[in-house]
Amino acid sequence: MADPALQCRTTPSLTTLQADALRTQVGAILEAAGNAPAEAAQVAANLVLANLSGHDSHGVGMVPRYVDAIAEGGLKPNTSVAVRLDTGTLLALDGQRGYGQIVGVQAIELGIARAKQHGSCIVMPRADRARSARVATRTDGHAMALCLLR
Numbered sequence: 001m002a003d004p005a006l007q008c009r010t011t012p013s014l015t016t017l018q019a020d021a022l023r024t025q026v027g028a029i030l031e032a033a034g035n036a037p038a039e040a041a042q043v044a045a046n047l048v049l050a051n052l053s054g055h056d057s058h059g060v061g062m063v064p065r066y067v068d069a070i071a072e073g074g075l076k077p078n079t080s081v082a083v084r085l086d087t088g089t090l091l092a093l094d095g096q097r098g099y100g101q102i103v104g105v106q107a108i109e110l111g112i113a114r115a116k117q118h119g120s121c122i123v124m125p126r127a128d129r130a131r132s133a134r135v136a137t138r139t140d141g142h143a144m145a146l147c148l149l150r
Contacts, residue, residue, distance in 0.1 A: 023048045026060050033067045035077040039102055046101040075099070081106040089118045093125045
């Protein structure tokens with residue numbers, strides 16, 4: 001018997017998957033393309049969330065393009081953000097062609113740590129070095145970080 005978590009409903013022109021099953025399938029595709037399991041899971045979760053939020057252009061439909069971009073070398077799995085300039089309250093970062101979903105979170109975490117240490121921090125990610133089209137924000141106690149990613 002099939003795993004109930006992976007069951008789907010199909011009509012002639014539409015297949016509906018449960019969000020958990022879709023996250024699992026997208027994660028498996030990204031792992032097969034060379035992503036570490038944790039990175040694949042985080043990217044898959046973000047893509048499914050985009051669909052669930054009504055932003056289908058930034059959802060799981062991006063998976064074929066991501067796989068192609070990895071094969072072409074334009075997207076580099078398992079890449080961390082690199083600090084290019086650090087003045088304490090100003091960080092210039094390079095996403096090094098990693099996923100915006102990954103380097104964006106890393107940029108926010110760096111910004112929050114610096115805001116806690118110095119009272120404020122400006123984070124400038126280099127938009128052409130990460131693949132993302134979102135604004136990443138997060139608060140942590142009294143610190144807030146905002147990164148604009150192209």
